[in-house]
Amino acid sequence: MSSTKEVAARLREAFNSGKTRTAEFRLKQLKAMLNLMKENEGALLEALKKDLRKPNFESIISEVLFTKNEIVCAINNLTEWMKPEYVEKTLVTKLDTCFIKKEPFGVALIIGPWNYPIQLVLTPFIGAVAAGNCAILKPSEVSPNSSQLLSELLPKYLDKDCFAVVCGGVKETTELLEEKFDYIFFTGGTHVGKIIMTAAAKHLTPVSLELGGKNPCYVDKSCDINNTAHRIAWARFLNMGQTCIAPDYVLCTKAVREELVPALINCLEEFYGKNPQESEDLGRIINEKHFNRLKALLSSGKVAVGGQTDEKDKYIAPTVLVDVKETDPVMQEEIFGPILPIVDVENIDEAIAFMNRHEKPLALYVYSADNKVVKDVLERTSSGGFCSNDCIMQMTLFSLPFGGVGDSGMGMYHGRFSFDTFSHKRACMLRSAGMEKISALRYPPYGSHNLSIIEWTTEIKEKGSVCCIM
């Protein structure tokens, strides 16, 4: 069993050999990834079932399909993404070649979370591979079956010198962080995010941090309550609430609440039947620690529906809490579970003020048929992403960047953005050796005549053409 030092050294050697530079190599790896997903779907679904009791329907769509789509997107677009970007030239650079070259950083470290243990570690990995890096994956020890499966499968499909999976917990991660990486991509909680960034600072390693937050959801009186209830409930209780962009809490007026709660109750019965614990379509809480944490939050406010728990089964019923106050425990941390608190507000201004009192979340949601309301909330708040009249969808469109801001993180990925995240954009200028008479204008001894010519050709006019010094 190689030590982390040996693994890191092996990958660095492979990177330095230039192996990952060609499109052919990268495409081969990406196609192998696709085969990995196709040929092992059964095993993946089983691992997810063991870790999170994830229903196959959810696993197929949110883990397998999602990852396959990212891979295909990369395969289809790789050549385009790899092309140098030629830039607008100026008067004096007409004979030169100016472009931006995309280069891999080197050896990347990707640390994954446990809630979507396949997708959330493989999606950034695809970006790293497409961009020509070598990479170490460190999947979460909290989802051991999925992580173990990844560590078995990856070496069977991908180049072992360039890519490796290191499993383990705090000890192994700490060891890894002592090595120098050229990029670190972390998905997880804020507290560990800070530890990662501190370790990265030692080596001046750039980082992407995909962290959590309390994603607010404002529900306006103009919306279709039934559709709204369906969409919010779906997003909240998917994966037993363990989704970083699920709506964390709802803000609405008392009047809206009086319609929303019954709609939610109906909807929950539609989704999971009269006894949700018996439904095959509900996952489970990942472990005892989180179960206990969530159980303690159930005492905030009043239970409108749900509230049942079963410790042995790691089950908490889909729960809606009402009469929740800003100071309640359930409002102090990211819930990350099947609990939806509803906080009463008087009007939209109070809702916006409430949202702005808290750290910028990963996502922000508004339900309203009134476009003015949607635009109002959008303009007066900030968040990683935004969606009106639905939740989670902003993550699923690859042409949109996915990432946080402020406490919810830094950096963005998905589709082309993943490729860009793991690439260095190197400004290149290939000058001609000629035109020395013009170059000579800038040399000493300095004369005001030369200065005037340079200034004249250099000056950018307001709303005019771009010129520059030679």
Place this chain on the structure above:
Amino acid sequence: MLENNESQFLKALQHDLHKPKFEALLSEIAVIKNEAIYAANNLEEWMEPEYVEKTLSTALDECYVLKEPLGVVLVIGHWSFPLQLCLIPFIGAVSAGNCVVVRPSETASNTAELLQNLLPKYLDNECYHVIYGGHKDAQNDLSDLLQHKFDHVFYTGDATTGKLVMQAATKFLTPVTLVLAGKNPCYIDRNCDIYMAARRIAWARFVNAGQNLLAPDYVLCHADVHDKLLKELYTCVTEFYGEAPEKSPDFGRLVSIEHYQKLKELLGCGKLFIGGKSDEGIKYIAPTILLDVKENDPIMEKDIFGPVLPIIKVCALEEAINIIRKREKPLAVYVYSSNFKVISEVMSRTSSGCFCSNDSGMQNMFLTLPFGGVGGSGMGCCHGKYGFDTFSHRRACILRNIGIECVTYLRYPPYVDKNLSLILWASSLSRRSSGWCQIS
């Protein structure tokens, strides 16, 4: 502000760095003015939301990326180009809609003081502020400042302080941009216009008395053209600064005694070819070229940042590339050659913030190219639109319709195979046509 107070700025730069008026006007004043006008010309376009390609399921939605300011940002300048290195990122931050705290380098005290006096007269005092503590303990000052929460920190300077800045930023999960000095190598190939190369290299090395992040730090010269290069360098240094450069009005001075002393120590490496004269009283070190420098000499340990150019003789391109690759990725890599294959080889087998062939120091003057480092030379970039982007958050937005429920129901429990098949089918359809897809 720049136009109305040009002469005052020039005077301050003279006092701080003995910066010749020609250099100050072009490399400080003109460059900043261009950046500001470019931003003003393009601001509306940059601020517009970017509509993105949609898929089957989002066909009826509005999908776009909104650019938002980050909040209150901190720009820390550097003394080598005390105006440009804090005002150019400042312009990026302002155009992106942020409030900005600017901390010019206290080492260039005259310029910093002037900026502190003038900025409030031209810009909104509630939104923009210059912090200048005078000539106190710089590092402690900076640590104190970084105890406060900023939404982005932009730092230009050395790697050691860069690490401290990033470390401090961790407290609030503040993203950082670091532009750090490094050793920029310059390879001279045996197929090369030596006359041109000597002039461009000498200009780039000795401008601002060598105190330039993008200056070629050391030369790797092919043995075949080594002697020719020396001859041309000798000629052009004399052409530029005369027989007694300390008398030339066109040659700068070192910013401080401390910096002067650090550089003086390096003069003992290798063999002196040109220059070597120094005068502590006027913080002057002559334009100096050192030969027969070895890879492990003290002068090769960290960035020189002064008017001293070591030349290392190499026998082949391969040797040069190996020397470059052994070190931290610098801010720039330069190659002088008339053989495109050589240029291509160096470009593809090295990495750096930026790259330029057959010239030095020019590539950051273009607003359409990003200016920034990689690895040991930093992270992030600025100039032109890149400045605007650095200080913006790109917020992904989807505006959906609440009335239409015809497709969304497919994803709800109770989960049935029929719905799953439909979703998978729709997904593969999108994939074939547009190259990617998403869950519906």
